[in-house]
């Protein structure tokens with residue numbers, strides 16, 4: 001399955017970055033943001049606005065951003081994918097003409113982005129598929145509490161001025177359900193996956209590394225083409241405390257925030273250590289399970305590696321940092337996680353954007369392992385699937401560099417054939433991991449996406 005870019009509708013909009021294709025000079029973008037009538041405090045109010053089947057989305061608890069159309073797309077390749085994307089974004093902004101009447105995070109020029117897990121140096125690199133994409137939509141609608149806004153972007157200001165009337169005039173294609181869904185094994189069958197995990201455990205016990213995160217894929221085939229808006233509405237309503245995202249065919253609802261950078265304050269929500277939540281489990285039982293998770297030395301060890309990797313990566317960019325002494329338990333409908341919110345003050349002298357921070361943080365021990373290089377090598381050697389953009393950064397960046405980047409977990413990649421979807425789930429493996437228990441954990445992590453497709457009731 002590939003992440004082939006869709007052609008942008010307005011020339012010359014398809015700028016490519018990276019060494020293999022020098023970026024053509026982009027046309028100046030004309031960007032206007034205006035307040036609109038407040039959107040209702042409804043979990044799906046934003047995603048319900050999306051007019052077509054190529055939605056851009058970053059939504060949590062009814063707040064966030066949705067976008068459509070493609071004013072500009074910046075694809076990047078290989079190990080330089082973050083730096084090249086950032087340089088192209090800055091060059092675009094240098095030439096942009098901006099009128100922002102709202103001035104909140106997410107107003108003015110915004111690019112949605114999705115980046116591959118691997119830097120392309122391994123065997124999976126196919127040389128054609130971009131490992132990074134930043135997309136500047138033609139229209140963005142945002143909501144932050146009582147304030148809602150609309151931004152229009154055009155190389156030549158051919159669009160209507162933004163505003164509630166312009167939004168009301170947007171023609172929306174009907175959202176259709178994917179119909180019946182069939183699930184099948186991916187490159188590694190479910191019954192063979194415990195052996196992969198067992199190999200990981202063995203290598204850890206042999207002292208090669210401390211932790212590795214191993215993932216598997218499941219292939220879904222649907223009766224009708226998947227309309228990502230169908231999936232997004234279900235995820236936004238069913239997993240309200242997660243960040244529901246959609247960028248260039250990568251969709252999901254992640255509970256893990258790689259980094260938010262807003263007005264000098266940096267936040268990262270680190271997750272590692274998981275326990276399944278059985279369907280129908282009572283609140284009392286859930287609390288018992290939570291207490292068990294909070295005491296599990298295996299999960300605490302896994303968590304500690306992840307928190308340390310985040311703190312270490314943020315340190316060079318921050319003047320102060322708060323790392324909680326102990327994690328809290330994050331309750332989700334399908335699983336509970338050990339979670340830590342790391343907060344820090346950005347050192348202004350570094351001029352680091354949210355994308356720079358995401359690049360520095362990726363891959364954290366929560367999705368790769370410890371030490372990073374040994375874990376990444378082992379993933380390449382034994383995992384047997386192409387992660388593509390699963391477990392990579394997904395989110396948005398604004399004109400001042402502030403933005404939010406999640407880790408693309410509880411996610412799926414929509415195929416070029418819109419009836420084919422790849423679902424992903426992975427588990428942190430340490431010396432004490434039990435392969436069959438990890439298989440059950442991976443099944444629980446697949447629930448949000450299979451449910452959103454309609455494959456589970």
Ligand SMILES: C=C(O[C@@H]1C=C(C(=O)O)C=C[C@H]1O)C(=O)O
Nearest residue numbers: 271273274366409425426427428
């Ligand atoms: C790798 C995934 O999740 C990660 C692994 C976790 C774990 O092993 O406990 C928990 C949260 C995430 O950091 C995934 O959902 O695919």
